[in-house]
Amino acid sequence: MSDTVPKPRPRPTPTSQPYWDALRDERIVVQRCRACDHWVHYPRSRCSKCLSDQLVFQVVDGAATVYTFTVARQATAPPFVDEVPQIITIVELAEGVRFTTNLVDVAPEDVRVGMRVQPVFDHGDDGMTLLRYRPA
Numbered sequence: 001m002s003d004t005v006p007k008p009r010p011r012p013t014p015t016s017q018p019y020w021d022a023l024r025d026e027r028i029v030v031q032r033c034r035a036c037d038h039w040v041h042y043p044r045s046r047c048s049k050c051l052s053d054q055l056v057f058q059v060v061d062g063a064a065t066v067y068t069f070t071v072a073r074q075a076t077a078p079p080f081v082d083e084v085p086q087i088i089t090i091v092e093l094a095e096g097v098r099f100t101t102n103l104v105d106v107a108p109e110d111v112r113v114g115m116r117v118q119p120v121f122d123h124g125d126d127g128m129t130l131l132r133y134r135p136a
């Protein structure tokens with residue numbers, strides 16, 4: 001019997017399914033509002049700026065910069081004991097959207113706000129792909 005706690009996994013909704021499908025294919029899609037051109041992320045049913053429901057997914061290249069970060073040197077929850085130190089980061093895409101992710105393939109002391117990072121597609125055994133980042 002294993003005493004490891006399973007990691008939480010994404011559960012797509014009808015609204016977010018295109019995002020997860022794209023990640024599985026190693027593409028990043030972000031919603032854009034047809035009414036006001038605002039970029040919207042995470043996936044949702046209404047524009048966060050004008051409340052229009054005319055949102056469409058568009059492919060973006062995913063290049064980003066580190067907006068802010070913290071280093072968790074103790075597991076933030078039991079499923080993550082194997083991931084410390086964990087670099088919890090908010091990145092900003094060129095389109096202006098920001099989201100939380102993890103940085104990988106870098107030492108915590110080498111991370112800087114404003115550093116350029118590129119996507120890493122972390123494919124899970126369950127068919128879900130998580131979007132992480134590494135230095136560009």
Ligand SMILES: [Zn+2]
Binds near residue numbers: 034035047051
């Ligand atoms: Zn809008």
